[in-house]
Amino acid sequence: MHPNTLFFAAAATAVASAQDLATALAGQSSLTMLVALLGQVSNTTEFLASHEKVTLFAPNDDAFAGIVQSGGIFSIDQASVDPGLIEQILRYHLYRGVVKAEDITPVPNFIHSYLNYSGFVLDGEVSGSNVTGGQVVSVNLNAEGDALVTAGIKVASKVTVADITFDNGIIHIIDKLLLIPLSISETLITGNFTALAGAATQAGLVPTLEDLSDVTIFCPNNDAFQKIASGTGNITDEQLAEILKYHVVQGTVGYSTLLSNSSLATLDDEEVKITIDDDGAVFVNSARVINADILVANGVIHVIDEVLNPANPYATPSENATATATTSLATFVPFTSGIEPETSVYFELTQTTSFVAAGLVTGTPSATNGSGNSSVTTTSGPVIQTTNAGGRNDLPALAAAVAIGALAFAIDW
């Protein structure tokens, strides 16, 4: 069966005649909130309509209601106080290139939005985009055949109505607001990666990391730090900084679909070796990537199960199994003192992501390059898919709070 069959069956597919944006939105009964919002903030409709060959993800009324249910308030009055903020949100819902339902496959496709501001501050934290070409979301089909749009901290919105054409491109209606990716430190805390958060703080590296553009960060989880806890007692801040810089690649946002067997230069002027084995598992030196594609303001984070050792760059994937079998965990997680963990950790950030062999997934990895109509072009490379077994998909408390801070929305209409 073609992977899109279910999606087509499940999603109501809409009218195909060209119409302007306002007409297209007004014709959809589930978009009353969005239409009202656009009506209040005078220049946003023009902004949305002023770009050619776009894909607009239009949040439906449930998406706005979801913010309210998670304790947020939504105020169109406040929205008009800061139309600049609303514009940022809308920019993150508008994508370069026309992605039709038929272009969406099980393999995630990372597409670039019109959110390309680097100085966006959300809740006191730098957020938004310091990613060349504009901040991204990934679009893919899940095992049930639903089209998902996955944004900051891996919150996935579902496409409920696909392929509404308008003069400038195509609209898909989605059931959650797309959450603009957060700063590195906010994201680490949200995912309970408190050891890396603490280590980066101790090493004085946080401002450096957050001020870079286009980063790929390999983030050892807390268990990984616990494995090396006994060796961390006498480490100096400088040594720690060197080790952490070995986990950062700058100049390439290495979304999972772009990774291949290769070496990548790290911030400490060394190299890490990426290996994708024949089962599709991805390794960095000997560390295994266990959760991929967590989007942050200035790039992407992949979670790994070992702390990388710059003194041992030739470590290979086979050493991972050996280490796992022989390492006894310390009783404490180093670097976490003074780091206040979140009480509610977003599930999608803590679960293990499995990487499946190319043969198990139909279709090849694809990347949009923004030119042309049906802008999905294919590239060759590893095929990586995340499992989503029983995942919690509701907007987490923190994300909701942040979304509210950003939107300053309070429903009073």
Ligand SMILES: *[C@@H]1O[C@H](CO)[C@@H](O)[C@H](O)[C@H]1NC(C)=O
């Ligand atoms: C819309 O108006 C707001 C407030 O004047 C401004 O910050 C924003 O840049 C404008 N957007 C566009 C696309 O002109």
Ligand SMILES: *[C@@H]1O[C@H](CO)[C@@H](O)[C@H](O)[C@H]1NC(C)=O
């Ligand atoms: C952001 O994108 C707009 C097109 O929408 C472009 O004119 C502008 O130069 C871009 N800005 C940056 C900082 O890339």
Ligand SMILES: *[C@@H]1O[C@H](CO)[C@@H](O)[C@H](O)[C@H]1NC(C)=O
């Ligand atoms: C974005 O990255 C550039 C370096 O490429 C840096 O100079 C700038 O400060 C960054 N912007 C933010 C908001 O961090």
Ligand SMILES: *[C@@H]1O[C@H](CO)[C@@H](O)[C@H](O)[C@H]1NC(C)=O
């Ligand atoms: C966060 O990580 C710590 C240490 O690994 C663990 O003890 C704690 O249960 C985690 N918190 C949540 C909410 O998962």
Ligand SMILES: *[C@@H]1O[C@H](CO)[C@@H](O)[C@H](O)[C@H]1NC(C)=O
């Ligand atoms: C830390 O330094 C002390 C004093 O030099 C030494 O006795 C101890 O073994 C060191 N601990 C580690 C984990 O290297």
Ligand SMILES: *[C@@H]1O[C@H](CO)[C@@H](O)[C@H](O)[C@H]1NC(C)=O
């Ligand atoms: C990547 O390297 C691994 C280990 O050397 C090998 O098994 C795999 O076939 C390589 N993949 C490609 C596409 O060359």
Ligand SMILES: *[C@@H]1O[C@H](CO)[C@@H](O)[C@H](O)[C@H]1NC(C)=O
């Ligand atoms: C982008 O698309 C254009 C037109 O189809 C093509 O010429 C170009 O090679 C593509 N670039 C990439 C990076 O795929």
Ligand SMILES: *[C@@H]1O[C@H](CO)[C@@H](O)[C@H](O)[C@H]1NC(C)=O
């Ligand atoms: C855009 O799509 C139309 C209709 O499918 C096609 O005729 C045209 O060649 C396409 N243009 C590009 C640049 O791909």
